[in-house]
Amino acid sequence: METGIHELTAGYALDVLDDDERWAYETHLADCERCREDLTAFWQTTEALAIAAAGPAPAPELRGRILTAARAERQVVVPLESRRRRVAPVLGAAAAVAAVLALAVGLWATQLSGDLDDARLALERERQAAAVLADPGARTVSLEAGEGRLVVDDDGRAVLVLDGLDPAPAGKTYELWIIEGENASPAGLFPGQDGRDWVGLDGTVEPGDVVAVTIEEAGGVEVSANDPIVASAPV
């Protein structure tokens, strides 16, 4: 088993894994120093494969087109929700890869800063989330607002996977909620990052509950007056 998943390092570096294997590998990566070392080396080798394909230069206009497109995006300043809608279809899979890389190295970074209790707590939370995601019995609940999915295991532990959410604005945080009928209970805070977010909920969900995300002042609130920007279908 250990050898089996270790072998996936090559496919991960080449980006040719199927989704479920990619998830399994990323979960494994967080705990396996050997795979992390091999992955670093394999990424390098993958870059050599790209160099082996080098040929004529692209048309000179390409660089200008890229810069113009980049500038156009920067000029559009819109609220978070509509911006996410605008960007998401364009981002697509490329952003998923970026997020994957960020996730993998994020976990390492967390492990490295072991002197902080916060980091340990965050890591523990990520481990729990990883366990839910790796649970073959877990089921996926779609989102009615926002992009991503909610993954719930048999014990009601839940992980919200979000794509294309921007980092929370300065002085703000994202807050998770478990909504049971009229009652919304806080279920944790997260800062958000570009690309894919991957957050475990505090507490458990019951069938019929809805999971939601709001933007709140840093530190979070017990009762929110804000509309959710993300909401799941009933669990």
Added chain:
Amino acid sequence: MRKQHAHLSDEALVAQVARGDEDALSELYDRVGRIAYGLAVRVLRDDRLAEDAVQEGFLAVWRSAASFRAERAKASTWILTLVHRRAVDLVRREERRRTEPLGEELPTGRGQESEPTDEAAWLRFERERVQAALKQLPDVQREALELAYYGGFSQSELAQRLGVPLGTIKSRMFSGLARLRELLDESTQEGSWKPEFTS
């Protein structure tokens, strides 16, 4: 100012891009764009589509630079991953490659006479070094690596296409990449220039 950027590492440039620095993006394009384009052409076999893949890949760099962490992956690797993923998405959409025969020769035969004269010497040297290393791989390993990376086939698609068990494909890919890494390490040592002293 572009001049200042010339001294920055790729990783520092990505950090600048995360702050919205267009010149840093431009400098990254100058450094990695050509390799990215070559890779995209190899995957897509179409200049226009390859340009699209490179453009979208670099826009992804622009948008997600803040999520890049330099602890493990180099910035150039990260950028190439983004462009590669986009190229594979496009080739899957096109489906054109699917009808082409397997085991096609590497276009190593871009002869010296058609060699682009503006190609940086280091790139030509590196390309030839990697191609030489690739040729030394056992055929089945090279085939697995090339079909996966340049062909955009997933491991399970490859197993089906080549009619071998998925486990075999995984081993070939792992062994192939590990062997390629060794060969490249060896040739780096051989190729490094050392002054000769005669006494």
